Amino acid sequence: MHIVPVIISGGAGSRLWPVSREAFPKPLLKLSDGESLLQKTFLRATHGAQVSEVLVVTNRDTYFLTRDDCQEVNADRVPLRFLLEPMGRNTAPAVAAAALWVQAQVGPDAVMLVLPADHLVNNLERFATAVATAAETALEGRIVTFGIQPTSPETGYGYIEVEQASVGNGAVPVKRFVEKPSLPQAEQLVADGRHLWNSGMFCFTAKTILEEFATHAPDLLAVCEKSLQQGVTSESAGCSSTELHGETFRHATDISIDYAVMERSSRVSVVPSDMGWSDIGSWEAISELTPPDAHGNRIYGEALLHEVSNSYIKSEGRVVGAVGVDNLIIVDTPDALLVANRDCTQDVKHIVGQLKKRGHECYRIHRTAHRPWGTYTVLEEGDRFKIKRIVVKPGAQLSLQMHHHRSEHWIVVSGSADVVNGDKTISLQPNQSTYIPAGHRHRLINPGVIDLVLIEVQCGEYLGEDDIVRFEDQYGRVQN
Incomplete structure (x- = not known):
């Protein structure tokens, strides 16, 4: 079986501002162990599998950063291939272009393992088991997604409904996809035992997914095919990169793979798993990666505290002093400071929106x-x-x-x-x-x-x- 990991490394991660910015996106964010989310994804993609190459889809402007980040942990010298998007067009065009590339370079029966670059998985053995199940199912002509056994009523995730959710019993047909719910709805979904978190990871053969694009999103597929044909391929630092044609790719529909294909296809299965997955979508999620002290505080960097509790403080060089506060997120960078209530970290994106309106470069680049x-x-x-x-x-x-x-x-x-x-x-x-x-x-x-x-x-x-x-x-x- 030939598995081609396809890492989708895009998106500014506006909820993780001020560390994540358009010119330094979320996948490049370093965690406390010194590895970035992208590096962890690369290592996970090549863990215990017979991988002959890894395809990374990323923005043209962040190509060199992305390439260097992957090469830093590529001890086995797995060949790296890159598809460079001239502008962001969501996940459906990225997956379609990747599938066209895999079909042309590897073959239509190659199994694609599509992984977002900004997720975290703690149990690599369970991940590998789920991938093996998904790959076998993909060879049967199915489109496979990975469903995560929910541990709480999360409102930031989409859900997948099945007849009866169970972990470790192979792939099961998907009944329907559920949009991100309200808290009362999420509580009901978790309680009924038939809903899984939608991880956004997928597995299918190039042939199968291209057939579904041809059925459900033919115009998008045609644009991606033309932009790939007109693209320019080059070699540098031992890597090959193909830049999609800008003027053509601009006409690709800005739509997610879920909307374009998954919710419309009758060939979708899900592999339920409990692999310790998180999409690291907010500072609240980042904070949970640092062990708390006796007062519930989590500190990354140097901070002096007095009567502070349940707070996360991250500093990149300066000393942070906090007095008499509770339940805060404080993130300090050389040119921007974020102070937020821990319960409102999903709303950090609104600050980024205001910076964009003002034309302030702080949303785009670091000092x-x-x-x-x-x-x-x-x-x-x-x-x-x-x-x-x-x-x-x-x-x-x-x-x-x-x-x-x-x-x-x-x-x-x-x-x-x-x-x-x-x-x-x-x-x-x-x-x-x-x-x-x-x-x-x-x-x-x-x-x-x-x-x-x-x-x-x-x-x-x-x-x-x-x-x-x-x-x-x-x-x-x-x-x-």
Whole structure:
């Protein structure tokens, strides 16, 4: 049996702001053990299974972050393939494009195991058992979903109704899907014993799911097929990536796989399981991963407390002091602070919505921004100046570029730099610098084996990140 794990890594995770942002989405969020949700999904997908490759569907703008995150834990060097979406269009187009890719590259009878990148599973053995059952059922021409035995009346999950729910007795036909319920409805669903949480994980052959797309969402399938045919495939760092054609993919319907296929198909089965699953959809869920102290507080980072109870505090460097509070979520990052009642963590997305309306970049990027070559951190900015700390990975280089409205002064702090500045190429060591006037072509290269760290001082009438003209770029970011 050939199983192809398909990891869907998209979505900004607005309920986990201010750590999760559009340019640094939820799957990349690191947990207390140092692994990200994406990394845990990758390890789970390759756990105990004969996997010859892993396909990851992600946004084009987060490709390099996603690739590096997977490669960090890919000790067995499982081949990584990527499908890059030019814009988000929900899970149905992502699954359809993945199925078309698997059918073309692996074969129509290949079993696809579709996993969201932002879920957590604590019992890998039960997960593996459920996957084995699902794969056998998929080979019979069924579309299989994974139902989780509910432990509480959750209102943030959809439900799956079956004739009689039981764990460990194989796949059973799905009677119907139930939308996210109110609390009284959820209590009834859990009490009757016939409803499972809808995990959003699926298993089917490429042939089966494409037949169902052709029946229930033919227009969407046609758009995905055309955008894949017109896509561009490239190789970098041992990975292959296929970028779906932007103008074509834009016409794909923004719809979930549940609405497009699952709720309409008569071929759906569910494998009930108790695998310790959570979708980590809020700070309340994140907080439960940290053991509480005697007062019910859960601390990640450095915090000083006085008469504080039942609260979760996460800090990324600064000391947090709390006095006389109860039942709070406090999440501190270098450029944003969240304070919320633990009972209202699902509503954090409304803050993100307000930031978007105001055009505030805090919803999109962190003060430290990630690039294919490394990172930059804005240390300070004001009228006509900005100061950044730039870190370039060993062997990496920025694009050959030019700015119309700003000049730059680079000072090397550690490592070594090769700098293209106009017609000259110079080498810089720590405490050496160079000045780049506006309009000069320039490039920064790290020729060494350790990180290159430098301070960049920008001066000019406009300092936006869009004031950049690229002439050459090894990461494919040159506009034709």
